[in-house]
Amino acid sequence: MTNKLVPFFEPKSVAIIGASAAPGKAGNDVLVNILANGYAGKLYPVNPKGGQILGIDVYSSIASLPRDIDVAVIILPAAATVKAMRECADQGIKRFVLSSGGFAEVDAAGAQIQREIETLIQERGLNALGPNTSGHTSTPVGFTSTFFPQGKIRGGRVSYVAQTGNFGTHTLKYILTGEHFGVARVVGLGNKVDIDETDALEYLGQDPETTAILIYIESFKRPHRFLEAAREVTRRKPVVLLKSGATESGRQAAIAHTAAMASPDRIVDGMLRQAGVVRISEYSQLVLAGKALSMMPLPAGNGVSFLAPSGAMLAVLSDYCERLGLHIPPMEPANVKRLQDISPSYIRMRNPVDIWPAALSVGVEAAYRDGMEIVLQDPAVNAVVPVMMLTPETGVPDPGFIVDLHKKYPDKPILVAFSGDKGAMDQYKAALEPQGIPTYQEIEQPFAVLSIMERCYRAMNRPE
Amino acid sequence: MTNKLVPFFEPKSVAIIGASAAPGKAGNDVLVNILANGYAGKLYPVNPKGGQILGIDVYSSIASLPRDIDVAVIILPAAATVKAMRECADQGIKRFVLSSGGFAEVDAAGAQIQREIETLIQERGLNALGPNTSGHTSTPVGFTSTFFPQGKIRGGRVSYVAQTGNFGTHTLKYILTGEHFGVARVVGLGNKVDIDETDALEYLGQDPETTAILIYIESFKRPHRFLEAAREVTRRKPVVLLKSGATESGRQAAIAHTAAMASPDRIVDGMLRQAGVVRISEYSQLVLAGKALSMMPLPAGNGVSFLAPSGAMLAVLSDYCERLGLHIPPMEPANVKRLQDISPSYIRMRNPVDIWPAALSVGVEAAYRDGMEIVLQDPAVNAVVPVMMLTPETGVPDPGFIVDLHKKYPDKPILVAFSGDKGAMDQYKAALEPQGIPTYQEIEQPFAVLSIMERCYRAMNRPE
Numbered sequence: 001m002t003n004k005l006v007p008f009f010e011p012k013s014v015a016i017i018g019a020s021a022a023p024g025k026a027g028n029d030v031l032v033n034i035l036a037n038g039y040a041g042k043l044y045p046v047n048p049k050g051g052q053i054l055g056i057d058v059y060s061s062i063a064s065l066p067r068d069i070d071v072a073v074i075i076l077p078a079a080a081t082v083k084a085m086r087e088c089a090d091q092g093i094k095r096f097v098l099s100s101g102g103f104a105e106v107d108a109a110g111a112q113i114q115r116e117i118e119t120l121i122q123e124r125g126l127n128a129l130g131p132n133t134s135g136h137t138s139t140p141v142g143f144t145s146t147f148f149p150q151g152k153i154r155g156g157r158v159s160y161v162a163q164t165g166n167f168g169t170h171t172l173k174y175i176l177t178g179e180h181f182g183v184a185r186v187v188g189l190g191n192k193v194d195i196d197e198t199d200a201l202e203y204l205g206q207d208p209e210t211t212a213i214l215i216y217i218e219s220f221k222r223p224h225r226f227l228e229a230a231r232e233v234t235r236r237k238p239v240v241l242l243k244s245g246a247t248e249s250g251r252q253a254a255i256a257h258t259a260a261m262a263s264p265d266r267i268v269d270g271m272l273r274q275a276g277v278v279r280i281s282e283y284s285q286l287v288l289a290g291k292a293l294s295m296m297p298l299p300a301g302n303g304v305s306f307l308a309p310s311g312a313m314l315a316v317l318s319d320y321c322e323r324l325g326l327h328i329p330p331m332e333p334a335n336v337k338r339l340q341d342i343s344p345s346y347i348r349m350r351n352p353v354d355i356w357p358a359a360l361s362v363g364v365e366a367a368y369r370d371g372m373e374i375v376l377q378d379p380a381v382n383a384v385v386p387v388m389m390l391t392p393e394t395g396v397p398d399p400g401f402i403v404d405l406h407k408k409y410p411d412k413p414i415l416v417a418f419s420g421d422k423g424a425m426d427q428y429k430a431a432l433e434p435q436g437i438p439t440y441q442e443i444e445q446p447f448a449v450l451s452i453m454e455r456c457y458r459a460m461n462r463p464e
Numbered sequence: 465m466t467n468k469l470v471p472f473f474e475p476k477s478v479a480i481i482g483a484s485a486a487p488g489k490a491g492n493d494v495l496v497n498i499l500a501n502g503y504a505g506k507l508y509p510v511n512p513k514g515g516q517i518l519g520i521d522v523y524s525s526i527a528s529l530p531r532d533i534d535v536a537v538i539i540l541p542a543a544a545t546v547k548a549m550r551e552c553a554d555q556g557i558k559r560f561v562l563s564s565g566g567f568a569e570v571d572a573a574g575a576q577i578q579r580e581i582e583t584l585i586q587e588r589g590l591n592a593l594g595p596n597t598s599g600h601t602s603t604p605v606g607f608t609s610t611f612f613p614q615g616k617i618r619g620g621r622v623s624y625v626a627q628t629g630n631f632g633t634h635t636l637k638y639i640l641t642g643e644h645f646g647v648a649r650v651v652g653l654g655n656k657v658d659i660d661e662t663d664a665l666e667y668l669g670q671d672p673e674t675t676a677i678l679i680y681i682e683s684f685k686r687p688h689r690f691l692e693a694a695r696e697v698t699r700r701k702p703v704v705l706l707k708s709g710a711t712e713s714g715r716q717a718a719i720a721h722t723a724a725m726a727s728p729d730r731i732v733d734g735m736l737r738q739a740g741v742v743r744i745s746e747y748s749q750l751v752l753a754g755k756a757l758s759m760m761p762l763p764a765g766n767g768v769s770f771l772a773p774s775g776a777m778l779a780v781l782s783d784y785c786e787r788l789g790l791h792i793p794p795m796e797p798a799n800v801k802r803l804q805d806i807s808p809s810y811i812r813m814r815n816p817v818d819i820w821p822a823a824l825s826v827g828v829e830a831a832y833r834d835g836m837e838i839v840l841q842d843p844a845v846n847a848v849v850p851v852m853m854l855t856p857e858t859g860v861p862d863p864g865f866i867v868d869l870h871k872k873y874p875d876k877p878i879l880v881a882f883s884g885d886k887g888a889m890d891q892y893k894a895a896l897e898p899q900g901i902p903t904y905q906e907i908e909q910p911f912a913v914l915s916i917m918e919r920c921y922r923a924m925n926r927p928e
Contacts, residue, residue, distance in 0.1 A: 105810075106810035106811075107809075107810045110810075148855075149855070149857035149858070162776070163776070164774055164775065164776030164777075165774070166773065166774030166776050166777060166883065167776070169855075170773065170774070170853055170854075170855065170883040170884040171883065173855055173884050173885055174882075174883065174884060174885065174886060174889075177885045177886040177887060178885075178886030178889070216776055216780075218776070218779060242780065244776065244779030244780045244782070244783055245779065245783070246783045247782065247783045247786035247787065248786065249782035249783065249785060249786040249792050250779050250780065250782040250783030250784075250786065252782065253775070253778045253779040253781075253782040253816060254775075254779040256775065256778070256812065256814060256818070257775025257776065257778065257779055257818070281780075281783065281784070281787075282780070282784065282906075282908050283776070283777060283780045283781070283907055283908070284906040284907055284908055288906075309630065309634065310628055310629065310630030310634070311628065311717070311718075311720065311721025312626070312627070312628030312630050312631070312680055312682070312708065312721065312747070313628075313630060313747060314717045314720070314721065315682060315708030315709065315714050315717040315718040315721055316680075316706065316708045316714065316745075316746070316747045317717075317747070318708070318711065318713035318714040318716065318717040319708055319709070319710045319711045319713065319714030319745065320714075320745070320746065321713060322711035322712065322713040322714065323711065323745075328713050345571075346569075346570035346571045346574075347570075348720070350720060352717060354720070354721070389634055390634075391612075391613070391633075391634065391637055393613035394613070418638075419630065419634040419635065419638065420634040420637050420638060421637055421638070421641045421642075422638060422641040422642030423641060425638075425642070441905065442746075442748040442752075442906075443747055443748055444746050444747070444748055
């Protein structure tokens with residue numbers, strides 16, 4: 001059975017009901033976004049005024065549309081939505097993105113309209129995303145239904161499912177302006193009259209463009225079916241999930257947001273874990289982990305090595321790793337000896353690696369390059385975090401050597417952190433991330449992300 | 465009894481033994497730093513070659529120095545340090561900053577030299593910082609003994625004590641280049657032959673320029689005296705402490721770093737808490753918390769309010785607050801009504817505040833300004849975090865209104881977070897922080913910092 005999201009993520013033709021010629025209007029922004037993303041399918045804007053919008057011929061009525069368009073994006077007041085859907089259905093359109101708000105999330109009248117939509121969906125055999133959705137994005141076909149001014153949305157390997165408008169709008173805006181990774185598919189679930197998180201998980205589970213799935217959810221519409229799908233998908237790709245309502249305060253806030261009636265959190269937690277879903281607890285980790293999952297392989301175990309220009313950082317980060325369940329394994333004697341060879345004799349080298357004495361002896365670049373290569377070769381080490389010392393006055397090495405090391409050891413994730421000058425940090429981020437090496441501002445972040453990735457690896461390789 | 469650090473932090477005259485005319489040498493960088501910081505006391509560089517360095521007359525020998533100089537900074541190889549100290553002592557110099565490495569942290573020969581220094585200190589009644597220290601800084605008098613190329617060090621209200629060279633070098637470099645707050649005093653303890661963390665705590669406890677003290681430590685030289693001093697100081701100002709060795713991995717790394725033989729961590733933890741010291745567990749919090757402690761008062765309780773453009777963020781952050789022990793109190797009915805007045809009727813306003821509907825109704829700036837003022841006035845709210853929605857396409861308000869609100873409600877800390885465009889976030893940071901409003905990249909960070917500040921408040925107000 002084909003997943004019902006296929007035509008949404010791979011539409012050959014799209015009608016925009018409520019298209020507008022007025023810049024700044026949602027019905028205009030959605031067209032601007034679609035054009036900015038290079039969508040090659042057919043576009044059918046509908047507006048009673050007719051004419052052209054952004055150079056595209058406008059249809060003055062739904063009835064005048066050609067038959068069997070794949071998807072209609074409806075950007076009309078809630079009250080006008082049902083009639084428009086019915087007219088579209090009469091033209092053979094079976095799939096809808098219902099972008100407007102003003103439904104069950106607002107008041108009783110809105111809830112009534114939403115029930116009418118549900119009835120129409122059942123009577124006519126339709127599929128719908130939303131209502132009250134911030135839309136969906138599919139970069140492999142250059143399509144988006146979002147009306148939030150995003151412009152070109154960078155393609156990537158991770159996909160997001162969010163029961164919140166914030167992700168597809170402001171958080172995606174941050175990723176596009178502040179980070180260097182992109183997305184494969186994004187879907188804002190909205191009020192979930194039809195399409196829900198389980199549909200999205202099933203689609204993304206078999207989507208060859210998606211290598212990792214990140215989800216924000218407040219409540220499960222079909223919890224048993226979701227867990228069933230997750231059990232299967234998580235054996236093939238990482239599924240990272242943030243669910244609010246873990247505490248009483250969060251539960252109250254989630255109820256206020258989407259009227260989610262959450263199950264007792266500990267039960268949810270256990271069931272998700274059994275299904276191989278990796279649960280996270282911080283919103284910012286959707287971005288921080290998404291970045292590493294976009295760029296790096298999973299670590300094949302919890303053995304980490306890190307190099308820092310400070311014994312204090314080594315000590316504090318060792319504490320941090322142990323709390324996260326990351327192991328800092330002893331290295332093979334031959335590798336310890338090689339580390340010792342690039343360091344002054346007074347320091348006894350070990351894992352984690354105090355790189356400062358070596359940097360003084362052989363130079364910053366040589367110390368990090370040789371030190372990283374030695375630890376990358378060690379069989380007990382599954383991932384490496386260099387905390388780069390960056391001080392322009394003492395010389396900031398070209399970061400290209402880290403890209404080279406990743407090419408040479410592509411199976412072990414490298415996540416980069418910094419200590420020193422902010423301008424040099426920004427240069428490193430700008431140079432490394434477009435080449436597939438993730439960087440982090442705070443020295444703890446790569447380790448928090450690695451622990452998420454290591455849990456994903458364990459979930460994928462769990463016993464039957 | 466006057467604290468022995470007084471002449472170090474308020475020196476009237478300083479000799480630099482091992483001053484150098486060669487740019488890039490430690491003996492040159494230290495002079496460059498001192499001049500960059502506008503030190504107004506007398507400087508006496510010593511170098512056998514004589515002449516001038518950076519326009520300052522050089523003394524060709526220690527014996528030729530005038531008598532009774534306050535402090536000598538010795539930048540010589542370890543092996544030459546004892547002889548130089550003895551000659552300085554013959555000239556009446558009683559206080560030393562021993563910047564070189566090569567002592568007990570290196571090898572048996574270095575340990576032997578360090579013992580000779582200890583003997584000399586006792587015999588001649590000297591005081592010394594280090595050896596193996598990254599130096600100390602005192603912005604109120606424009607002085608620093610660091611040889612790391614810092615240039616001008618921004619003055620501020622918080623002081624740092626660190627048993628690591630990294631803080632006074634790379635971490636301080638980050639603060640100066642990536643943040644907008646400054647420091648009052650910084651001291652790198654090094655090998656602690658004489659001056660230790662207790663001396664530093666006692667000095668900073670009575671220092672009118674220091675309003676909060678942040679410490680990184682691996683081992684306590686005089687644990688009982690430290691706790692005694694802490695019990696007293698923590699009633700007057702916050703003392704925030706990061707101690708590594710909380711786990712076995714961290715303990716091993718700390719031993720490798722400074723041969724610290726740590727006490728069982730749980731015992732240390734309990735004693736610090738009883739003494740009013742607020743312990744933290746992440747290195748980056750030294751900067752993140754230092755920033756808020758530099759700019760904002762402590763919250764007079766654990767009641768927080770926050771405003772975000774996303775119900776999802778409200779839910780996730782509510783979970784996060786509950787885990788941190790922060791309370792999200794219900795507001796007074798009159799204030800709830802005022803929030804309702806700026807919002808559409810469909811949304812039932814509460815704390816935390818979903819500001820998105822109000823932003824759509826009355827505009828982004830008016831929604832945040834009025835919303836923040838309402839929650840700032842509520843007696844149950846001790847601190848406020850606005851998560852600013854920043855999208856250039858939908859309008860980024862001038863952040864001045866947040867500065868105005870802080871002036872109007874100076875007793876309640878405001879910590880700013882963001883959702884949206886990275887460029888606008890950077891503009892907000894650059895505009896707000898120089899005016900005393902701290903901002904944070906990740907939305908969880910202000911809450912982690914507030915929980916530290918709230919623990920400081922409780923410690924200061926704990927029962928006798």
